Amino acid sequence: MTSPASIQTALRGEQALPLRPASQVMDLERLGALHQSRLSFMRTLVRRIMTERWQITPAVFQLDENGYGTVVYSVQAPHGLFSFVLFSDHLSPEERNDRVIATKWDLTMALVEGAVDEVYLEKLRQNVPKQEAGRVDSRVFVLSRANRSARNFDYVVDQLAQGKQPDVQKIAKVGYLYRTTAVYGSGKLGMADWEKVRSKHIDFARPFAGEMFVCLMLRNFSLIQAEHIARHRSAETFQPMAAEIKRYFGIGNSTGLGMAPYLVNHPLLINQWIEMRELALAKVRSLGYIGPKTKGLLLELIDRCENHTRETETEDEWQSNNNLTVVQDLQALKTYVEQSFSDWNDLLAWSEAHCSLQGQEMLVSIMLELYPELVDELEEFHNAEEFLDLDPLMPLQTLKSVIETRYNWALEIDFTAQGARETCWYRSEEKMEPRIGSAADLEAKDKQMALGVGYAVHKCYGLLCDYLKSHPEHTTARFMVANPKMRGIVRRIQSMNRCIYGDIQANLLDENVLPMHLLRCKLAFFGVSKFDPRSRLWVRNTMFQGAPLLDEIGQPFNDDWFMPLAPKQQGDAS
Amino acid sequence: MNISMNELNAALRRCFEATGYFVGNYEDAANMILWLEKHGLKGLEEFKRALPYIDADREKVLSSVVYEDRTSAIIDSQGRSALNCIAASVDLAHAKALENGIATITVHNCHNRKFILKALTDCGRRGISVVAYWQNGNSVVTEHTAAIKAGDRYPCYSEATTDLEMSEVDAQALTIICSSRVDLTSSLQQSKGNTQAIYLDSQQVAVNKAKTVELGIDIDPDLWAEINRLGTGILVSNSEQSRQGAGGR
Numbered sequence: 001m002t003s004p005a006s007i008q009t010a011l012r013g014e015q016a017l018p019l020r021p022a023s024q025v026m027d028l029e030r031l032g033a034l035h036q037s038r039l040s041f042m043r044t045l046v047r048r049i050m051t052e053r054w055q056i057t058p059a060v061f062q063l064d065e066n067g068y069g070t071v072v073y074s075v076q077a078p079h080g081l082f083s084f085v086l087f088s089d090h091l092s093p094e095e096r097n098d099r100v101i102a103t104k105w106d107l108t109m110a111l112v113e114g115a116v117d118e119v120y121l122e123k124l125r126q127n128v129p130k131q132e133a134g135r136v137d138s139r140v141f142v143l144s145r146a147n148r149s150a151r152n153f154d155y156v157v158d159q160l161a162q163g164k165q166p167d168v169q170k171i172a173k174v175g176y177l178y179r180t181t182a183v184y185g186s187g188k189l190g191m192a193d194w195e196k197v198r199s200k201h202i203d204f205a206r207p208f209a210g211e212m213f214v215c216l217m218l219r220n221f222s223l224i225q226a227e228h229i230a231r232h233r234s235a236e237t238f239q240p241m242a243a244e245i246k247r248y249f250g251i252g253n254s255t256g257l258g259m260a261p262y263l264v265n266h267p268l269l270i271n272q273w274i275e276m277r278e279l280a281l282a283k284v285r286s287l288g289y290i291g292p293k294t295k296g297l298l299l300e301l302i303d304r305c306e307n308h309t310r311e312t313e314t315e316d317e318w319q320s321n322n323n324l325t326v327v328q329d330l331q332a333l334k335t336y337v338e339q340s341f342s343d344w345n346d347l348l349a350w351s352e353a354h355c356s357l358q359g360q361e362m363l364v365s366i367m368l369e370l371y372p373e374l375v376d377e378l379e380e381f382h383n384a385e386e387f388l389d390l391d392p393l394m395p396l397q398t399l400k401s402v403i404e405t406r407y408n409w410a411l412e413i414d415f416t417a418q419g420a421r422e423t424c425w426y427r428s429e430e431k432m433e434p435r436i437g438s439a440a441d442l443e444a445k446d447k448q449m450a451l452g453v454g455y456a457v458h459k460c461y462g463l464l465c466d467y468l469k470s471h472p473e474h475t476t477a478r479f480m481v482a483n484p485k486m487r488g489i490v491r492r493i494q495s496m497n498r499c500i501y502g503d504i505q506a507n508l509l510d511e512n513v514l515p516m517h518l519l520r521c522k523l524a525f526f527g528v529s530k531f532d533p534r535s536r537l538w539v540r541n542t543m544f545q546g547a548p549l550l551d552e553i554g555q556p557f558n559d560d561w562f563m564p565l566a567p568k569q570q571g572d573a574s
Numbered sequence: 575m576n577i578s579m580n581e582l583n584a585a586l587r588r589c590f591e592a593t594g595y596f597v598g599n600y601e602d603a604a605n606m607i608l609w610l611e612k613h614g615l616k617g618l619e620e621f622k623r624a625l626p627y628i629d630a631d632r633e634k635v636l637s638s639v640v641y642e643d644r645t646s647a648i649i650d651s652q653g654r655s656a657l658n659c660i661a662a663s664v665d666l667a668h669a670k671a672l673e674n675g676i677a678t679i680t681v682h683n684c685h686n687r688k689f690i691l692k693a694l695t696d697c698g699r700r701g702i703s704v705v706a707y708w709q710n711g712n713s714v715v716t717e718h719t720a721a722i723k724a725g726d727r728y729p730c731y732s733e734a735t736t737d738l739e740m741s742e743v744d745a746q747a748l749t750i751i752c753s754s755r756v757d758l759t760s761s762l763q764q765s766k767g768n769t770q771a772i773y774l775d776s777q778q779v780a781v782n783k784a785k786t787v788e789l790g791i792d793i794d795p796d797l798w799a800e801i802n803r804l805g806t807g808i809l810v811s812n813s814e815q816s817r818q819g820a821g822g823r
Contacts, residue, residue: 099820135575137790138788138790186580187578187581188581190577190578191578193578195579195787196787196788257820387696387699390665392668392669392672393668393669393672426810427810428809428820429806429812430816430817435819435820436819437815441810443810443811444816447807447810450597456597475669477666477668477670478639480665480666481637481638481662481663481666482636482638482639484659485598486598487599487602487661487662488597488601537820
């Protein structure tokens with residue numbers, strides 16, 4: 001039984017398990033090479049829904065023949081009743097825009113506490129479709145919107161209306177009918193704060209559980225809506241979609257820079273997620289029994305990951321090359337395993353010597369997949385109290401040595417070098433959208449967000465060394481009275497020093513910084529797949545591909561939708 | 575209108591960041607106001623009184639320690655708002671209490687001292703007991719005290735209108751007593767001249783918090799608009815070049 005005490009024992013002290021070091025794990029490029037795993041939030045949510053047998057049933061289903069209208073699902077979970085509310089509206093192609101600055105969408109959705117009556121539904125109808133321009137109250141705890149993948153959607157409806165199944169090869173290229181372009185929670189637009197969700201809505205009291213649930217419901221609705229329209233278009237010839245093809249549809253996601261500051265501004269939470277993933281790996285390395293079946297399962301998963309990667313289509317040359325490299329890594333891994341696999345530590349060391357970062361991290365996800373009994377309980381420990389507390393009594397000599405040991409990566413950066421402080425992150429007056437620009441833009445430089453943690457540590461260290469010359473006996477509290485400008489960074493240094501992994505080790509101000517790595521790191525924790533970078537600033541991906549369907553709740557559950565593959569085509573169902 | 579705690583916190587951060595507060599200070603300032611409001615202690619009313627002056631602190635000199643020994647210190651806050659200086663004073667008291675068991679810090683020339691309650695609560699959560707006392711007003715003098723025991727999550731708070739005359743020494747002064755060994759508690763005496771006394775025990779503070787967590791925060795729309803207007807100071811004007819630095823399409 002995993003408990004907070006057993007986790008602490010495993011992380012620290014004489015009984016600690018062999019964790020990978022922070023210098024390795026917190027490197028930005030490695031974080032940008034993470035893949036989904038069985039601890040990813042989509043996996044843990046689906047596991048919870050399926051094993052707890054949530055009852056999800058339509059309470060309102062008012063769609064016209066074109067699929068426009070209102071749908072409400074009643075969601076009975078073990079600790080409460082919730083409603084998933086969806087509005088489907090007509091959107092012209094020229095209005096369809098995935099950016100955060102858009103003002104209209106094909107679908108808008110809300111996740112609401114309790115049952116929804118007609119009066120409240122009308123209130124939601126007046127506000128939810130407006131998204132940022134509307135207001136909701138604290139019964140609502142997730143808001144989202146989605147746009148159609150027009151080509152795929154029309155194609156699928158046409159096929160079903162003609163009594164045919166969609167061509168799996170065609171689906172594999174896109175993999176979804178809708179893309180969600182924003183999912184809001186945590187008190188935005190008048191919604192319930194995370195503090196309420198965490199304490200009152202136990203069923204959604206894990207990071208982003210409500211947000212992931214809305215995406216899962218969207219995926220469910222996208223399939224139902226496509227069938228609904230096809231049925232109305234041609235009732236005589238219509239055939240429903242085969243379940244295995246339905247399962248292969250996910251939800252598209254388009255993630256831009258907005259997600260990047262989150263990782264810097266919630267360092268304790270991100271550290272917690274990483275600690276749990278690394279602890280899971282350490283448990284597998286130390287306790288993962290390698291029996292007669294293990295090698296077979298390992299080879300099966302390597303094959304699956306290889307095929308999944310082959311089925312990932314991207315126009316981005318950099319990602320395409322990465323995917324090719326991962327395929328080669330997996331082939332080499334397979335050969336190695338077939339010839340000489342007997343120990344997880346050896347295999348991991350071999351991968352570090354012979355595989356790309358993405359290949360190495362793929363192996364980590366595979367290893368976790370093989371040991372649910374060692375890994376799954378850690379899903380209960382992904383929350384973190386986000387107090388960045390100052391340690392006022394810490395002697396300044398200690399603070400200095402903390403910086404030298406935990407932030408040596410920052411001290412090693414030459415911030416006077418050309419380009420080292422070229423990038424500034426700021427918020428635009430256009431919907432406060434996070435953007436990056438050049439330090440040459442004086443307004444952007446003047447108003448930049450405090451995301452340059454490495455640079456701030458560097459400056460603080462210089463100031464601290466000077467101060468120590470005259471006040472070697474002072475405490476941090478005394479330093480803070482004299483240097484209030486350093487309050488934020490000192491508090492952060494001390495707080496992150498209490499963590500195993502600490503801050504992301506990268507200079508986010510560098511001219512060559514790749515924000516995409518930050519996005520991908522968070523998306524991997526969410527559990528997405530099929531990363532498709534559209535530039536260094538934003539990435540498309542697929543959520544819930546391969547996940548069980550809602551009408552499969554209550555049936556035998558095989559928690560095995562890791563790196564899903566295209567189903568074998570059965571031929572047209574005519 | 576009704577807003578969430580997160581919305582208030584984010585808007586206040588932008589507001590203070592735009593006003594020139596340092597990293598670390600603008601988070602503290604936002605948290606101090608939110609904490610009072612969340613716990614039913616009228617943080618927004620207090621902030622409204624501070625609002626006309628928050629920009630002025632940019633020009634003032636920083637707080638300085640004018641006297642210090644092992645168990646006490648006197649800090650001159652140079653007329654600054656507690657929103658940007660009181661946390662450091664409480665930290666100093668905290669450090670001295672950890673070292674010596676008990677410490678007293680006197681802060682002079684500090685405005686909006688009610689905001690200290692958030693910093694007190696942080697001490698309590700971290701195992702330190704603190705009590706604070708201050709007087710306020712010129713023609714009518716009010717007095718205030720707050721305290722938290724080590725390990726507690728919520729402080730108690732008292733205030734009363736007095737018939738005292740404000741002395742020059744007490745104006746804008748605040749006394750903090752902090753201990754790592756003694757549990758401190760405080761309430762105003764039922765002395766002659768105290769009227770309109772209010773006492774909120776830690777239980778009531780907890781009840782107020784639960785209500786806010788459930789329902790959010792009611793705010794005067796004009797004040798909300800003003801906070802947001804001030805916050806626009808951190809936003810960069812839109813341009814085609816700026817759009818190229820955006821993430822999605």
